[in-house]
Amino acid sequence: MTPHEAILTLKSKMSESIIGQNQLIDRLLLILLADGNMLLEGLPGLAKTRAIKTLAKHLDCDLSRIQFTPDLLPTDITGTEIYQPNETEKFIFQKGPIFSNLILADEINRAPAKVQSALLEAMEERQVTVSGETYKMADLFMVMATQNPIEQEGTYPLPEAQMDRFIMHVVIDYPDDASELGILRLNKQENSKQEKPKETLTISQQHIFDARAEISKVKVTEELEKYMVSLIAATRFPERYNQELRDLIDFGASPRGTIALDRCSRxxxxxxxxxxxxxxxxxxxxxxxxRHRIALSYKARAEGITVDDVIDKIIEQVAVVA
Structure with missing residues (x-):
């Protein structure tokens, strides 16, 4: 099985369990292949948790779920040193749930910034430092952090420094009626005692690494590289295009945005x-x-203009270099 066939098989298997959220499946696999992290926003019950559990089920890897709450501590995520008086009489490091392949950071905005920042080093540098010692993460590593767009009282918005470390901010919505009917029938089938357990097809981690090697060889012309740079520049200097765009943006994307756009496009x-x-x-x-790298102006928010609307305007204004 080639890496491309393996990924298509993985996508097909996930689609059998996750109905009506094809965009979510596609983005999960894309981010995994891009070696990035995902910020996922959606209402309760839209298969966010089910999606990453299904990915872990069909991929030969570990999954850790961290429920973020206001009383969570950074060491609850990274791990801590524990004294062993009866054995070595030394402190040993007990790894936290961050030391896994796939991390579900559920409702990340329910914990304060100090706890949220415990993910920063792991997400960006793929390592965790505790008491001066550095511990490496697994070669296959991805954080999927979820946010609930409702019930914002008592939550802590993610700081810009952490938002920028997510390669994508994906927003999902309700499934259509036909998909909802499929979800209903699938739920009945899964809860039926007469259903025979199915064999689980598992894709090895090596297929992911091989796919990444092929993706690194995908060609991007110099013209398209300049086009991507121009798109990012338009978020920083919108006045170069028109005053309307300038009035809608407070500040734009960092160089991480350019890198992410290139990786995800490939x-x-x-x-x-x-x-x-x-x-x-x-x-x-x-x-x-x-979506998470552009800060809208007060005027844009007051007029109900979304970041997606602004990105559409940027695409209209920036010409594709032939």
Missing amino acids: VNAWMAGNDFVSPDNIHNVIKDVL
Whole structure:
């Protein structure tokens, strides 16, 4: 089985258990292949937890679920040193749930910034430092942090420094009626005592690493590289294009946005079976890549203009270099 066939098989198997959220499945796999982390926003009951559990089920890897609450401590995530008087009479480091392949950081905005920041080093540098000692993360590592867009009372908005470390901010919505009917029937089937357990097809981690190696060879022309840079520049200097855009943006994306746009565009092209990036690949991922990297002005928020609306305007204004 080639890496591309393995990823398509994994996607197909996930689709059997997650109905009506094809965008979520696609983005989970894309971010995993891009070696990034996901910020996922959606209402309760939209298969956020089920999605990453299903991914772990069909991928030969470990999964840790961390429920973020106001009383959570950083050491509850990273781990801590424990004194062993009866054995070595030394402190030994007991690893926390962050030391896994897939991390579900559930309702991350329910914990204060001090706890949220416990993920920063792991997400960016793939390591954790405790008491001066550095501990490496697994080669296959991804954080999927969820946010509930309602019930914001008593929550702690993520600081910009941490938001920027998510390669994508994905927003999901309710499934359509046909998908909901499928969900209802699947739930009945899963709860039926007469149902025979199915064999679980597991994809090895090596397929992910091999796929990443192929993705690194996906070609991006110099013109498209300049186009991506221009798109990011438009978020920082919107006055170069028109006053309307300038009035909507307070500040734009960092260089991490450019890097993320390139990586995600190449993965999107590879998943479609291409060995080169097209403008469509860039447009397919740009909203999820930039949604959390653009700060809207007061005027934009007052007029009900969303970040997605602003990104659409940027795409209209920035010409694709032929």
